[in-house]
Amino acid sequence: METLDWKPEYSVGHPAIDADHKGLFALVRELREADMSDGLLTSILGRLEAYAEGHFAREEAMMRAGGYPDLDEHMAKHRVFVEWLDSVKKTYHRAAESPFQVGEAVNDFLQRWLVEHILEEDMQYRDYVVKP
Numbered sequence: 033m034e035t036l037d038w039k040p041e042y043s044v045g046h047p048a049i050d051a052d053h054k055g056l057f058a059l060v061r062e063l064r065e066a067d068m069s070d071g072l073l074t075s076i077l078g079r080l081e082a083y084a085e086g087h088f089a090r091e092e093a094m095m096r097a098g099g100y101p102d103l104d105e106h107m108a109k110h111r112v113f114v115e116w117l118d119s120v121k122k123t124y125h126r127a128a129e130s131p132f133q134v135g136e137a138v139n140d141f142l143q144r145w146l147v148e149h150i151l152e153e154d155m156q157y158r159d160y161v162v163k164p
């Protein structure tokens with residue numbers, strides 16, 4: 033799968049949320065191009081956790097403020113991400129898989145997330161965006 037870079041046409045019309053999304057695209061590129069190691073994978077999983085905490089809360093608050101009608105369904109997608117990340121960390125901490133294997137699986141999930149979530153599901157709230 034080709035690694036995507038964030039483009040202006042992917043904007044949801046909200047600077048802070050676009051900045052979050054750009055950061056995730058950059059992280060996926062880093063993950064894809066890196067020589068995987070324990071230190072890097074631990075760093076990436078930590079950054080993904082911080083992303084999920086900060087970004088999903090920001091996006092959900094903005095959707096709520098804008099009266100987005102499909103908020104509950106959207107929040108359920110965010111929960112899928114949080115639960116996935118949790119299970120990845122648990123598996124990795126049990127040392128059941130190598131950093132390389134886990135890095136590949138994380139890369140696959142995130143590539144799909146960029147396309148299916150950011151480029152499709154997030155685009156659906158664009159008309160409800162409340163600018164800061």
Ligand SMILES: [Fe+2]
Pocket residue numbers: 091106110149153154
């Ligand atoms: Fe989202």
